[in-house]
Amino acid sequence: MQLFPLFTDLKGRTALVIGAGLVADRKIALLLSAGARVIVGAHAAHPQVQARARAGDVELRLAPFDLAWLDEAWLVIAATNDRALNRQVADAAAARRLFCNVVDDVALSSAQVPAIVDRAPITIAISSGGSAPVIARRLRERIESLFDPALGALAALAQRKRGAIRQARPELRARRDFYDWLMDGPVLGALRRSRPEEAEAALEQALGRNTPAPAGKVLLVGAGPGDPGLLTLRGLRALNEADVILADRLVSPEVLALARRDAQVIDVGKALGGPHETTQARIHALMVSHARQGRCVVRLKGGDPLVFGRGGEELQHLKRHGIAYEVVPGITAALACGAYAGIPLTHRDHAQSLTLATAHRRAEATQASGGLGDGQTRIYYMGVNRLPVLREQLLADGCAPSTPCALVENGSRPSQRTVFATLDTLASAAAGHRVLSPALVLVGEVTALGAELAWFGQMLNADATLPDADRLQASA
Numbered sequence: 001m002q003l004f005p006l007f008t009d010l011k012g013r014t015a016l017v018i019g020a021g022l023v024a025d026r027k028i029a030l031l032l033s034a035g036a037r038v039i040v041g042a043h044a045a046h047p048q049v050q051a052r053a054r055a056g057d058v059e060l061r062l063a064p065f066d067l068a069w070l071d072e073a074w075l076v077i078a079a080t081n082d083r084a085l086n087r088q089v090a091d092a093a094a095a096r097r098l099f100c101n102v103v104d105d106v107a108l109s110s111a112q113v114p115a116i117v118d119r120a121p122i123t124i125a126i127s128s129g130g131s132a133p134v135i136a137r138r139l140r141e142r143i144e145s146l147f148d149p150a151l152g153a154l155a156a157l158a159q160r161k162r163g164a165i166r167q168a169r170p171e172l173r174a175r176r177d178f179y180d181w182l183m184d185g186p187v188l189g190a191l192r193r194s195r196p197e198e199a200e201a202a203l204e205q206a207l208g209r210n211t212p213a214p215a216g217k218v219l220l221v222g223a224g225p226g227d228p229g230l231l232t233l234r235g236l237r238a239l240n241e242a243d244v245i246l247a248d249r250l251v252s253p254e255v256l257a258l259a260r261r262d263a264q265v266i267d268v269g270k271a272l273g274g275p276h277e278t279t280q281a282r283i284h285a286l287m288v289s290h291a292r293q294g295r296c297v298v299r300l301k302g303g304d305p306l307v308f309g310r311g312g313e314e315l316q317h318l319k320r321h322g323i324a325y326e327v328v329p330g331i332t333a334a335l336a337c338g339a340y341a342g343i344p345l346t347h348r349d350h351a352q353s354l355t356l357a358t359a360h361r362r363a364e365a366t367q368a369s370g371g372l373g374d375g376q377t378r379i380y381y382m383g384v385n386r387l388p389v390l391r392e393q394l395l396a397d398g399c400a401p402s403t404p405c406a407l408v409e410n411g412s413r414p415s416q417r418t419v420f421a422t423l424d425t426l427a428s429a430a431a432g433h434r435v436l437s438p439a440l441v442l443v444g445e446v447t448a449l450g451a452e453l454a455w456f457g458q459m460l461n462a463d464a465t466l467p468d469a470d471r472l473q474a475s476a
């Protein structure tokens with residue numbers, strides 16, 4: 001081991017910081033968060049440090065470094081940009097057997113400040129021994145994304161209940177099982193749902209019984225539109241927790257690749273050859289049976305799970321069967337396609353409302369919303385095979401044939417294509433370019449801005465409706 005990790009209790013103890021620039025200020029903030037009493041010595045101080053001194057958070061000594069300051073300190077940090085001075089501080093600290101960290105200077109440091117993941121009272125510290133701080137920072141980001149923010153609350157609860165747990169589970173083995181159950185079971189879930197009383201009640205109830213097997217649950221997770229960067233951190237954590245993943249056809253392989261390696265992935269998106277209802281019934285049955293066996297089931301859906309994804313029906317089914325669930329939203333196709341096609345969906349000069357509609361159930365939907373007036377953006381899901389019908393409907397509703405439209409195919413994926421057209425030309429342009437599902441239809445003035453603001457993927461327009469090969473054939 002190159003460095004000995006040590007967690008120090010600085011509450012009420014003095015830390016001496018030499019230097020009062022922004023680098024020093026970051027260390028000062030860290031020391032203060034650990035409850036240290038901080039003395040800052042420097043020739044001059046950054047306004048931020050001055051403000052801390054005025055607020056009484058630190059004691060600022062604007063004077064040359066004084067050896068006597070070391071008498072008060074448990075820990076010394078040198079953070080000036082003068083290496084000779086930093087060395088002098090480090091040497092003086094060493095002479096008194098005080099640990100000294102010189103910021104960004106491994107050679108002069110007898111102690112290093114690690115990269116930190118803070119889930120107080122849990123603290124994770126990462127060190128690369130000064131060899132590659134960037135790697136430590138990257139690791140920190142990864143770990144940060146993996147651990148639930150509710151973990152801190154869980155640890156705090158466990159700390160409060162420590163005596164009761166010890167009493168109810170005097171044997172080490174049984175106690176360990178109990179803590180395992182705490183990590184996997186409904187207590188953490190309740191904390192994540194912001195229900196601390198429920199969490200405490202579940203813990204107390206479990207103490208009275210034999211440690212129950214971890215209860216199964218379903219996490220209904222939005223995988224976003226395809227780009228794995230658009231998965232939420234909470235979604236990523238769910239994928240890391242999953243025992244079983246029921247994935248939709250629309251979920252991209254890049255997102256699935258982020259899942260726990262030993263999770264069982266079941267592709268429920270494939271048509272079974274039977275009617276759609278059969279597929280849905282099978283999904284309902286799989287969720288319930290896996291959860292009943294104590295597993296963590298992630299039901300992974302493209303975009304957002306509650307936007308045209310039948311997620312609502314799945315929740316109702318779980319509720320009816322008494323299965324615990326959580327919902328993790330995702331970036332829905334409308335928002336992703338707007339962003340990735342450079343279409344500001346509610347640009348204030350052009351749109352005051354935004355409607356998300358399905359191109360199916362056309363009759364009721366459009367009757368309810370009426371025609372497309374000025375200042376509206378309307379987005380149709382599942383519309384690519386119904387463009388001629390959609391066009392007729394919108395024209396009948398009084399929408400001008402010249403209304404700008406866009407069709408975004410494979411939004412946010414490397415294969416994204418955007419067709420800019422008008423209501424009149426959209427259907428033929430889509431046919432000419434052979435646009436396939438998944439694609440989103442956007443209607444309204446704002447779509448015209450995309451022609452100027454687009455920044456991702458391929459842009460096509462209504463004129464070049466025939467790909468080159470077809471045009472050659474057509475003219476032959």
Ligand code: SAH
Nearest residue numbers: 303304309332333381382410411438439440
């Ligand atoms: N729950 C999903 C929508 C499911 S309905 C969401 O919130 O995005 C399926 C329809 O969504 C597709 O027919 C298509 O219209 C649209 N869609 C989904 N992903 C898309 C993508 N990457 N690009 C374009 N359209 C997409």
